[in-house]
Amino acid sequence: MCPERTDVDDPRRRSVLRASLAAAITGSTAGCASILDVDDANGGDRTVSEGASIEGGAFAALRDGRVVAVAAGIGGAAFDPTATATPVQDALDAVDAVGGGRVYLPPTTVTEAGPVRPHPNTGLYGCGMNVSVIHVRSSGTDGVRFDRDESVQRVALDxxxxxxPGVRKDTGVAIHYVDATDDPANDPADVHVGRLYCRQWGNSVLRVEEGVGPFQCRYDFLRADDCDAGAAGALLDWRSEYGPANHFGTVVAYPNARASGAPTTVLRQAGGELAFEDVSVGGTAGTLVEQTDGRLRAGRLHWEPESQPATPEALVRLAGSGVTHVADVVVDTGTVPYVYELASGFGNKHLVPPGATRGTVTGNVVRVNGRGERGSRSWYYGVRDDVTVSLGVPNEGRLRVLGDAGVGLA
Known part of the structure; x- marks a missing residue:
């Protein structure tokens, strides 16, 4: 459990933060008004032209390995990782104390003792996915944790x-949303993840717990290497029944099974509205999608495991009546009995047959393993021979196989 940091909300604490920030500006960043300003030889401010050598200010603080906070009215302040166990959180607390702002990471590794807990209207930016590193070494500790009892909106991570701390340790979750408010309107919203690289987590990379529904969040590029979620629910584990309008651009994952000995399920969905443009996985990836409910739109799902600790029953396993569109599944390597499986209670599914594959499908493209939801329809845009109906499932017309339906015009 991560204790709530309530001290920053105390007016006296805010006063101390402002004073500390002012001192840091004077002593650590040479009075910079922004990360693009430095003092000239005459004591005045000048804007650095492109290509100019910067000897002072926030750039120098970043070069020296400090975490820099920038907010309106206070300029910048530098936090030394050798002087505090929580430099990133300290910087976020500082900009929150004056209404929000940005925190910049240096082009090196910064060790953080506890989870990073974003505030509203704050951004955390690095110099590149393989350049700036936040290293959470403590066992059982999340990386970024949304657990405030206030509305946390307009947050950026990029x-x-x-x-x-490593897959063989008891790690927390890389990005973790927990139920912390009584009003769903105060759930996290408008979280924007630009390019984020997650490594060495022995748990989920993203988890949304029951009772919290992040909404209108966007993840442009999310990569996970050297992670093992074989003993967890999934690499991306959406346990909540709600959470509208969440969009993922590109997801790349190469999990391993060094700790669990089991394949990693990529996405588990119990609800919400999720859209994925492109998912590409290798390593010890197992099932691509395990859905019990919710709305899902998946563009391209590319499965290319390098080893298989176990063989999944199917790559995309769907249940529930939430509208689901899967446009493309690529079985590039590995072996799997079925590409799609429709479980009991399925409805409103739209499935496109996979193209030519280099992997091996030992059974069929689609297996219907339970009765569809009464009054619903699902569609498979392939031929009848692609579908296997398990023994005991009645033909009630709830899956429509379209085959060559339609009128050919060209």
């Missing part, structure tokens, strides 16, 4: 690596 351009850094979020590193855990």
């Amino acid at each position: 351009g850094f690596e979020l590193r855990g």
Whole structure:
């Protein structure tokens, strides 16, 4: 459990933070008004032209390995990782104390003792996914944790690596949303993840717990290497029944099974509205999608395991009546009995047959393993021979195989 940091909300604490920030500006960043300003020889401010050598200010603080906070009215302040166990959180607390702002990571590794807990209207930016690193070394500790009892909106995370303590340790979750408010309107919203690289987590990379529904969040590029979620629910584990309008651009994952000995399920969905443009996985990836409910739109799902600790029953396993569209599944390597499986209670599924594959499908493209939801329809845009109906499942017309339906015009 991570204790709530309530001290920053105390007016006296805010006053101390402002004073500390002012001192840091004077002593650590040479009075910079922004990360693009430095003092000239005459004591005035000047804007650095492109290509100019910067000897002072926030750039120098970043070069020297400090975490820099920038907010309106206070300029910048530098936090030395050798002087505090929580430099990133300290910087976020500082900009929150004056209404929000940005925190910049240096082009090196910064060790953080506890989870990073974003505030509203704050951004955390690095110098690149393989350049800036936040290393959470403590066992059982999350990387980024949304657990405040206030509405946390308009948060940005971009351009850094979020590193855990190693898959053989008891790690927390890389990005963790927990139920902390009584009003769903106060759930996290408008979280924007640009390019984020997660490594060495022995747990989920993203988890949304029951009772919390992040909404209108966007993840442009999320990569996970050297992670093992074989003993967890999934690499991306959406346990909540709700959470509208969440979008993922590109997801790349190469999990391993060094700790669990089991394949990693990529996505488990119990609800919410999720859209994925492109998912590409290798390593010890197992099932691509395990859905019990919710709405899902998946563009391209590329499965290319390098080893298989166990063989999944199917790559995309769907249940529930939430509208689901799967446009493309690529079985590039590995062996699997079925590409799709429709479980009991399925409805409103739209499935496109996979193209030519280099992997091996030993059974069929689709297996219907339970009765569809009464009054619903699902569609498979392939031929009848692609579908296997398990023994005991009645033909009630709830899966429509379209085959060559339609009128050919060209």
